[in-house]
Amino acid sequence: MATYEFRCREDGPFEVAAPMGSAGPRAACPSCGRDAQRVFSAPMLGLADRRLVGALDRAEKSRDEPEVVTSLPPSGGRRRQRAAPPNPALSRLPRP
């Protein structure tokens, strides 16, 4: 289902939920029943964080086309990093 926006001359904007691609250029206003013109507005993609949108796109794509690893990563390319720098307070503790 997709949400389509229409604007009635008398009652203002309203939304209609319909299967994607099935909305026509006009719809009946739920308040007065007159024909209302369809309004095309930009999706709110510009408001979202690009990293979040990228992650959502990858998650969506992985449903049908999961990324498959076919070989090992090149050796020596990336080394393991420590999770956190050592705590200097721990160096003062007595050693066995």
Ligand SMILES: [Zn+2]
């Ligand atoms: Zn109306």
